[in-house]
Amino acid sequence: MNLSNDLILRVLSGEVTNRPPVWLMRQAGRILPGYRAVRSSVSGFKALVTNPELASQVTIEPVEVLGVDAAIIFSDILVIPEAMGLDYELVEKVGPVFPKTIRETKDVELLKEGEEAAEHLKYVYEAVRLTRKELDGRVPLIGFSGAPWTLLSYMVEGRGSKTFFKAKRFLYQNEEGSHLLLQKLTNSIICYLKHKIQSGAQVIQLFDSWAGILDNTLYERFGLPYLGMICEAITEVPVIVFARGAWFSLDKLNDLPCAALGIDWHISPVYARKVCGQGRVLQGNLDPVCLMSDPQMIANRSLQTIKGFGHHHIMNLGHGVYPETPLDHVKHFVEVVKSYNYP
């Protein structure tokens, strides 16, 4: 591995660096003109996800335009349910919709899992290979997966929801079916991530985007154990776990055998350090709406965040960057972080 910028890998390995590395969740997205051009040239979001050349192209754009310290492969968390046999569609203004959902244990039994599921995702592995080649060592490439609970929530609920009551009801009513599905998801995710790593991913991030709709009792039963299995299985590269909204289980998340934890914007750096300790690598957590304010506010809050976390920190937002964010503000944010030097 011959990288001209390996800052994020050094921080993930526990090194003390001169400044924090910086990247943004959803950096390859609608804030960028190149992305919007590619997106409007194809017939839908999935046409972009399944095309390795285009996925690679939009993955690299933020490295060149924003100057971030890492690329993250452009893809979608719902490729895993689809590879397991549950197709989804992306409906304009609605988001992902599963025409068929998981309602009982026998629906779970019909799903493919592990290698049999992961082998359907060759287009992702090809996108990773192309991107590594094209990046040519400029920055490390992050691969990712949705976490088992978050994927279950879509597969049962069928679409985004304010309450996700169907998904949560499934946990209450069908504990056995829930664990069967979570285990099948875990087995599939592990195979998927191993392929991604073999294809060139140098860091893995797990997105448990809907962790925050549970409470500590449910999350510690249905969320955390499966994250633990994945972290234990992925030993080749550092793993970052981002369980959005799961402040109530932060102490348990801190016990996971992973390289770093993502911190959402609701958790103050002071609180995160109090629970996780000064030596834990943490990632985040500027409020994405802050990037919509003025340059001075962006600089002030970014520096507050950097100083709040101290060393062993990867700068990022506390959520994906919102599509409505002005590009100049995002550039300014990256520049502020890159100009900083720890005292």
Added chain:
Amino acid sequence: MNLSNDLILRVLSGEVTNRPPVWLMRQAGRILPGYRAVRSSVSGFKALVTNPELASQVTIEPVEVLGVDAAIIFSDILVIPEAMGLDYELVEKVGPVFPKTIRETKDVELLKEGEEAAEHLKYVYEAVRLTRKELDGRVPLIGFSGAPWTLLSYMVEGRGSKTFFKAKRFLYQNEEGSHLLLQKLTNSIICYLKHKIQSGAQVIQLFDSWAGILDNTLYERFGLPYLGMICEAITEVPVIVFARGAWFSLDKLNDLPCAALGIDWHISPVYARKVCGQGRVLQGNLDPVCLMSDPQMIANRSLQTIKGFGHHHIMNLGHGVYPETPLDHVKHFVEVVKSYNYP
């Protein structure tokens, strides 16, 4: 005041009782057949809110059908913005929509406030009077208001939102306009609540439903100070503050001069007691989705919650009851609580 059931008032005054009182947020709603019949007999939700006889009728139904220990006047938090001059509509499957929103300080300057706003809400005061008469001392009547930050968020955003980025951006970009609006809202809410109390409300609950989209820095600047002003102004009856999602400021909420704090379902009873102390009156916090599971699960989790909080507790859900909840399950929940006796 001659009440045959004053359990909730006794708990709110700090008394140790034999069992916790129980009511549900949104108990006067779509879970009840009488409500659905009334709702379908009028031309829209607002026609129901502005009709004192019908509002009173649906307020009383849960007392009779569910046997809860309190009634809460049927109304809507957005009557305050409307009384201040910002009209809203209720759009099917979208929710509240403000055709005109607050975009700059001069929009705020045009708003009515205080008594001049509160005098537009005579239909609410009349509904309270009718309901007190009709309840005839069976249980106490709760009046409520949206909290200033939550009302601001609708007035600026214009409708419900996943991110409320416009409302939050307003806080970052226009601190002066934000404080002006929050102060005008506070002045109006205080007058409104005084009228409600004069008309017969025996408890007040403040709903800060969107507290949880902020962080502790923003909430302690734009949310909490105004809650404090309202709590200080309302000395006639006990005030319950429910700041949904604001776990990050629970210690500061605990310092408010109010009779009780609502606790959402993300916060475990153990955590709530650790932060707020054993003597603080707390309300909540069963996960509303638990009511969709089976009777045994409902009983187990309800008892866990009751035992978790101990004395000085009002049983409730950690959010409004979901419309999809089977009525029998809600009745079972109320019966479980009412059959309980503290050891």
